[in-house]
Amino acid sequence: MTDTPSTTEFSLATLTTALARVMDPVFGRPMLEIGALSELAVTEGKASMTVHLATPSVSVHETVKRDLEQAARSAGAREVSMRLDVQVPSREVMGDDPVPGVRNVVLVMSGKGGVGKSTTAVNLTLALKRLGLRVGILDADIYGPSIPTMMGVSGQPLTSEDKKIVPLERFGVKMMSIGFLLEDDKQAVVWRGPMLHSALQQFLRDVQWGDLDYLVLDLPPGTGDVALTMAQKLKVTGVVMVTTPQEVALQDVYKSVSMCSKLSMPILGVIENMSYFVDSVGVRHELFGKGGGAKIADFAKAPLLGQIPLEPSVREWGDKGMPVVQSAPESDSAQAFMALASGLTETIAKLHFDRLGGTKVPAGKGPTRLRIVR
Numbered sequence: 228m229t230d231t232p233s234t235t236e237f238s239l240a241t242l243t244t245a246l247a248r249v250m251d252p253v254f255g256r257p258m259l260e261i262g263a264l265s266e267l268a269v270t271e272g273k274a275s276m277t278v279h280l281a282t283p284s285v286s287v288h289e290t291v292k293r294d295l296e297q298a299a300r301s302a303g304a305r306e307v308s309m310r311l312d313v314q315v316p317s318r319e320v321m322g323d324d325p326v327p328g329v330r331n332v333v334l335v336m337s338g339k340g341g342v343g344k345s346t347t348a349v350n351l352t353l354a355l356k357r358l359g360l361r362v363g364i365l366d367a368d369i370y371g372p373s374i375p376t377m378m379g380v381s382g383q384p385l386t387s388e389d390k391k392i393v394p395l396e397r398f399g400v401k402m403m404s405i406g407f408l409l410e411d412d413k414q415a416v417v418w419r420g421p422m423l424h425s426a427l428q429q430f431l432r433d434v435q436w437g438d439l440d441y442l443v444l445d446l447p448p449g450t451g452d453v454a455l456t457m458a459q460k461l462k463v464t465g466v467v468m469v470t471t472p473q474e475v476a477l478q479d480v481y482k483s484v485s486m487c488s489k490l491s492m493p494i495l496g497v498i499e500n501m502s503y504f505v506d507s508v509g510v511r512h513e514l515f516g517k518g519g520g521a522k523i524a525d526f527a528k529a530p531l532l533g534q535i536p537l538e539p540s541v542r543e544w545g546d547k548g549m550p551v552v553q554s555a556p557e558s559d560s561a562q563a564f565m566a567l568a569s570g571l572t573e574t575i576a577k578l579h580f581d582r583l584g585g586t587k588v589p590a591g592k593g594p595t596r597l598r599i600v601r
């Protein structure tokens with residue numbers, strides 16, 4: 228045991244030595260080494276620093292603050308002040324990318340119908356928004372669009388001076404759906420494959436998405452066309468795979484996972500929806516069995532990002548056009564969506580870190596200032 232050093236011994240050198248041991252919780256490397264710390268300074272026994280982070284995850288921020296503060300105090304700091312600078316890293320943007328201002332494109336997918344892809348897509352998007360990010364949602368389900376109903380938005384988008392479609396906006400989320408272009412919501416879209424392909428392309432290239440941290444795509448059920456089109460047109464950050472716990476859902480989801488690997492699209496994580504139901508006296512029931520999400524995660528070699536309970540309010544709020552993350556943020560399902568949004572940003576940060584060689588905190592262009600809402 229050594230005595231706590233007195234403030235007179237506390238210097239930039241001792242601070243630096245102490246901080247050199249602090250590991251980045253997302254990248255598992257020393258923060259100092261990967262450029263996650265800068266502007267270290269010591270004035271009159273006070274330590275200050277800027278911390279560079281690649282995720283808005285609240286738990287990551289808390290861990291980092293706690294670990295850095297502890298290290299600085301153990302080196303003798305009387306006070307510690309730090310500025311957190313969060314920059315969301317970007318996927319690779321090629322010269323002909325249809326959405327160059329979009330840092331990450333995330334597909335919400337499942338081979339299986341009715342498992343909650345659209346519910347997950349809207350709530351995940353809103354949860355990302357609540358983490359302070361700039362987000363958009365694209366309804367890639369041309370034959371069965373759900374976004375207008377679930378986000379409670381109708382009406383025709385306007386066209387800008389440069390002939391781009393201005394996305395509709397609610398809750399601070401930019402959105403586009405074929406549903407906004409149909410005369411009435413019971414009208415069917417009768418299109419062949421190539422038209423689907425060009426409609427999707429238009430929804431990327433001709434919509435004024437601007438600068439976004441995340442564009443979330445709600446995919447139709449099945450393995451098919453949309454993912455293929457996306458893989459051909461741009462570098463997708465990755466896929467969030469949705470499943471329900473029961474065995475019968477899994478076969479179709481396995482196929483989707485295999486297709487993603489054929490298209491070299493990383494699976495960012497698996498979400499098990501309708502995992503359990505908690506009754507009025509607090510007893511938990513696994514209505515659809517258990518373990519499906521874990522099996523898919525295992526098969527996809529990806530994390531199980533979240534288990535969303537079956538809650539009648541999820542459907543009710545979805546039907547009312549006010550997703551549960553927005554309408555009842557304290558509910559179990561909303562909390563589960565918030566946690567999975569944080570987890571997803573961490574996974575994506577790590578993916579970019581590894582992709583870029585694993586030596587430096589990955590950063591997008593220009594800082595994204597974040598407001599954390601909890």
Ligand SMILES: Nc1ncnc2c1ncn2[C@@H]1O[C@H](COP(=O)(O)OP(=O)(O)OP(=O)(O)O)[C@@H](O)[C@H]1O
Binds near residue numbers: 341368448537560
């Ligand atoms: N966790 C949940 N608790 C209660 N209801 C839910 C939950 N998740 C989804 N639902 C409801 O289940 C139905 C199907 O969900 P959703 O439309 O999101 O599935 P989907 O996979 O997008 O379907 P499709 O394959 O038709 O596109 C909806 O009525 C939705 O409100």
Ligand SMILES: [Mg+2]
Binds near residue numbers: 345368373445
């Ligand atoms: Mg859907």
